Amino acid sequence: MDSMRRLEEIFAHFPGIGPRQARRFAYYLIGKPQAFIKEFIQLIETVKKSAHECSSCHRLFITEVRLQHTDSGPRCNICTDTSRDCSVLMIVSRDSDLESIEKSGAYRGLYFVVGGTVPILDKEPEKRIRLKALLERVSQSPELKEVILSLSATADGEHTAAIIKEAIGKIAGDNLTNGKRLNVTVLGRGLSTGAELEYADGETIKSALKHRE
Amino acid sequence: MDSMRRLEEIFAHFPGIGPRQARRFAYYLIGKPQAFIKEFIQLIETVKKSAHECSSCHRLFITEVRLQHTDSGPRCNICTDTSRDCSVLMIVSRDSDLESIEKSGAYRGLYFVVGGTVPILDKEPEKRIRLKALLERVSQSPELKEVILSLSATADGEHTAAIIKEAIGKIAGDNLTNGKRLNVTVLGRGLSTGAELEYADGETIKSALKHRE
Amino acid sequence: MDSMRRLEEIFAHFPGIGPRQARRFAYYLIGKPQAFIKEFIQLIETVKKSAHECSSCHRLFITEVRLQHTDSGPRCNICTDTSRDCSVLMIVSRDSDLESIEKSGAYRGLYFVVGGTVPILDKEPEKRIRLKALLERVSQSPELKEVILSLSATADGEHTAAIIKEAIGKIAGDNLTNGKRLNVTVLGRGLSTGAELEYADGETIKSALKHRE
Amino acid sequence: MDSMRRLEEIFAHFPGIGPRQARRFAYYLIGKPQAFIKEFIQLIETVKKSAHECSSCHRLFITEVRLQHTDSGPRCNICTDTSRDCSVLMIVSRDSDLESIEKSGAYRGLYFVVGGTVPILDKEPEKRIRLKALLERVSQSPELKEVILSLSATADGEHTAAIIKEAIGKIAGDNLTNGKRLNVTVLGRGLSTGAELEYADGETIKSALKHRE
Numbered sequence: 022m023d024s025m026r027r028l029e030e031i032f033a034h035f036p037g038i039g040p041r042q043a044r045r046f047a048y049y050l051i052g053k054p055q056a057f058i059k060e061f062i063q064l065i066e067t068v069k070k071s072a073h074e075c076s077s078c079h080r081l082f083i084t085e086v087r088l089q090h091t092d093s094g095p096r097c098n099i100c101t102d103t104s105r106d107c108s109v110l111m112i113v114s115r116d117s118d119l120e121s122i123e124k125s126g127a128y129r130g131l132y133f134v135v136g137g138t139v140p141i142l143d144k145e146p147e148k149r150i151r152l153k154a155l156l157e158r159v160s161q162s163p164e165l166k167e168v169i170l171s172l173s174a175t176a177d178g179e180h181t182a183a184i185i186k187e188a189i190g191k192i193a194g195d196n197l198t199n200g201k202r203l204n205v206t207v208l209g210r211g212l213s214t215g216a217e218l219e220y221a222d223g224e225t226i227k228s229a230l231k232h233r234e
Numbered sequence: 235m236d237s238m239r240r241l242e243e244i245f246a247h248f249p250g251i252g253p254r255q256a257r258r259f260a261y262y263l264i265g266k267p268q269a270f271i272k273e274f275i276q277l278i279e280t281v282k283k284s285a286h287e288c289s290s291c292h293r294l295f296i297t298e299v300r301l302q303h304t305d306s307g308p309r310c311n312i313c314t315d316t317s318r319d320c321s322v323l324m325i326v327s328r329d330s331d332l333e334s335i336e337k338s339g340a341y342r343g344l345y346f347v348v349g350g351t352v353p354i355l356d357k358e359p360e361k362r363i364r365l366k367a368l369l370e371r372v373s374q375s376p377e378l379k380e381v382i383l384s385l386s387a388t389a390d391g392e393h394t395a396a397i398i399k400e401a402i403g404k405i406a407g408d409n410l411t412n413g414k415r416l417n418v419t420v421l422g423r424g425l426s427t428g429a430e431l432e433y434a435d436g437e438t439i440k441s442a443l444k445h446r447e
Numbered sequence: 448m449d450s451m452r453r454l455e456e457i458f459a460h461f462p463g464i465g466p467r468q469a470r471r472f473a474y475y476l477i478g479k480p481q482a483f484i485k486e487f488i489q490l491i492e493t494v495k496k497s498a499h500e501c502s503s504c505h506r507l508f509i510t511e512v513r514l515q516h517t518d519s520g521p522r523c524n525i526c527t528d529t530s531r532d533c534s535v536l537m538i539v540s541r542d543s544d545l546e547s548i549e550k551s552g553a554y555r556g557l558y559f560v561v562g563g564t565v566p567i568l569d570k571e572p573e574k575r576i577r578l579k580a581l582l583e584r585v586s587q588s589p590e591l592k593e594v595i596l597s598l599s600a601t602a603d604g605e606h607t608a609a610i611i612k613e614a615i616g617k618i619a620g621d622n623l624t625n626g627k628r629l630n631v632t633v634l635g636r637g638l639s640t641g642a643e644l645e646y647a648d649g650e651t652i653k654s655a656l657k658h659r660e
Numbered sequence: 661m662d663s664m665r666r667l668e669e670i671f672a673h674f675p676g677i678g679p680r681q682a683r684r685f686a687y688y689l690i691g692k693p694q695a696f697i698k699e700f701i702q703l704i705e706t707v708k709k710s711a712h713e714c715s716s717c718h719r720l721f722i723t724e725v726r727l728q729h730t731d732s733g734p735r736c737n738i739c740t741d742t743s744r745d746c747s748v749l750m751i752v753s754r755d756s757d758l759e760s761i762e763k764s765g766a767y768r769g770l771y772f773v774v775g776g777t778v779p780i781l782d783k784e785p786e787k788r789i790r791l792k793a794l795l796e797r798v799s800q801s802p803e804l805k806e807v808i809l810s811l812s813a814t815a816d817g818e819h820t821a822a823i824i825k826e827a828i829g830k831i832a833g834d835n836l837t838n839g840k841r842l843n844v845t846v847l848g849r850g851l852s853t854g855a856e857l858e859y860a861d862g863e864t865i866k867s868a869l870k871h872r873e
Binding site for chain 1: 666674675683684685687699700701706722755
């Protein structure tokens with residue numbers, strides 16, 4: 022296949038892009054001046070070179086400083102930020118969720134990115150999410166007091182939360198918590214900003230009422 | 235104007251209906267057998283005859299039993315239900331909101347339908363919502379311990395809530411509460427069922443975190 | 448079931464209306480003053496009383512004048528308009544299509560409303576459209592020179608056109624056309640107003656090119 | 661600004677892409693293996709190197725063969741295809757339009773890509789489209805018998821067509837057409853495939869009727 026078709030094919034695999042828009046992208050690029058192409062390519066190389074998966078929270082992070090690789094591998098700016106509360110671990114599906122939380126400025130603990138959600142009826146959750154790594158992270162962290170399951174309020178999100186909750190429950194009572202109880206919490210339901218009461222479902226209303234202030 | 239155009243015009247004023255669909259409605263009706271038309275008309279008459287605005291919560295309610303009109307006017311099945319908690323008053327914009335709450339089964343207190351919302355910048359809130367009637371209702375209810383503002387989590391909803399809160403605040407401290415403090419609360423924010431974390435705004439995340447359980 | 452629910456149920460069968468909007472409609476109506484309800488009901492009765500299916504083109508038409516019923520039944524203002532060209536018969540699916548054509552002012556012939564379209568794979572077209580009545584209309588009209596199939600440019604529309612074309616073809620060559628050939632035509636394809644060339648399919652482009660002017 | 665933000669910024673300028681999806685793209689890329697990145701970058705370089713603007717029709721075309729540059733610059737495979745009819749010139753806005761036409765297989769003449777459309781009220785059309793180059797192309801082509809304006813059936817498309825038609829009209833009668841009349845045509849209107857008659861506007865119906873067959 023010629024390069025143009027192949028390039029279109031690659032763009033067609035970008036998230037949310039169909040063949041027609043992929044073709045637009047290809048034409049958009051070749052219509053750009055050489056200098057633009059050069060910068061674009063250099064950026065991709067730079068970003069790729071400076072992208073690392075944090076060995077602790079498993080998010081992708083970008084750092085242009087040279088990392089001294091520890092045995093445990095690179096760690097991101099959040100995981101190495103000693104000002105954050107290491108007694109709370111928030112579990113999210115994806116990097117983009119983590120970023121929404123960070124943008125809110127409402128959370129100062131640490132994170133763990135499980136890397137996806139488990140569809141209902143899926144037989145092999147451990148192929149969908151980093152369950153084993155999560156359990157290790159939890160069992161090796163005696164300082165942990167709370168695990169917050171921050172998953173979407175969707176069917177898959179709730180299913181994933183249930184699976185993680187059960188798995189953590191199993192290892193609870195072990196020496197990890199040496200006596201202390203490990204709290205596993207989930208985000209509160211309520212009216213999302215912009216939500217209209219008329220269209221709110223029963224569970225949302227129940228929680229919104231319960232959490233009135 | 236001929237009857238058909240006039241009928242279309244009326245349908246075009248139905249909530250959410252444009253001229254094209256209004257015309258569809260008119261054709262749909264005249265295409266129906268006489269017996270259907272007869273039932274449709276009788277239903278409208280019956281329902282209209284049996285519809286009353288509750289003198290206490292101001293919702294429209296349907297009752298096919300003959301009402302003995304008290305001086306204060308008809309009262310709906312919720313307001314006359316002695317098993318409900320009359321120390322809590324929930325303020326909603328519209329009947330449809332009230333019904334969502336009832337469907338959730340999460341609330342056992344009483345209601346007050348203010349009849350709308352106040353758009354931001356609107357100069358005359360009292361023309362948009364039943365503010366005067368609400369304040370009377372509140373000031374004449376020494377049994378009241380809490381007023382819950384159940385308005386949509388939208389800009390207008392929050393603006394309306396602020397106006398009501400301020401107005402109630404003004405009359406607080408009066409003999410109404412004879413000593414007791416009147417709590418004015420609002421529904422809690424959080425992740426509405428179906429909401430994806432990635433798209434949640436800061437305020438929603440803050441509340442969802444605060445109300446984790 | 449009580450009247451309110453039943454009324455909602457009826458509205459929920461209006462074209463394009465779901466249960467939630469049906470409920471809105473019911474509340475909208477009962478919220479209206481008695482005078483409005485009265486007019487609404489009278490309009491429905493008037494319109495229903497003055498609605499007739501034209502015995503010739505089968506469209507629904509409204510007339511408030513008393514019809515002297517001929518043996519053949521009532522005929523609409525278009526079919527009785529002697530200034531129209533009775534040598535051309537346009538076949539449309541629905542009254543709404545006929546009205547679009549009339550609004551365009553581009554056509555001065557007569558119509559025949561077949562009453563629907565025939566889905567592909569449908570085994571019994573005659574249950575979907577007035578095929579028999581159409582063939583009668585055609586075979587009893589020696590003045591006919593052309594039949595225009597004005598069906599939507601959709602799969603069902605084209606399928607319906609093919610069925611009608613074949614059926615008319617069968618009766619062609621009969622005494623109906625006493626020698627003269629009966630033209631069966633279809634609307635031309637091309638760029639609909641508002642269409643973007645980039646998204647036009649091959650057939651549309653072919654016709655648009657062929658019909659360039 | 662760091663490389664990641666800058667890369668997101670560039671993606672955010674891709675056609676039809678907003679900041680959120682741009683960020684997704686960036687994460688998608690850095691999540692990919694090094695080999696993928698390498699191929700992606702090489703493809704972009706290859707395609708850019710092999711992309712040329714045709715000096716005759718001004719489309720971008722890709723050729724991996726070495727071009728012997730004539731004084732007049734590179735010419736695309738369509739413009740150099742001697743089997744095509746050089747007496748007809750089709751004017752399109754963009755490469756994507758040209759490709760739709762080619763895919764239809766309905767056209768065997770030559771093209772000229774004006775490079776955009778002229779918004780209504782725009783004062784300087786020559787800054788929006790290659791008007792000067794087009795007029796040169798036309799006046800230097802005595803073999804031309806017809807110019808087909810293939811612009812979208814939108815307000816801007818029609819405005820652009822009007823401007824081009826007028827400009828070509830001005831140079832007509834010159835020695836270019838040495839006696840012969842130069843036909844300027846536009847694509848025919850009608851029902852685009854998939855269009856429903858009920859929603860067709862008057863102009864579309866008029867043309868569809870006129871072009872019935």
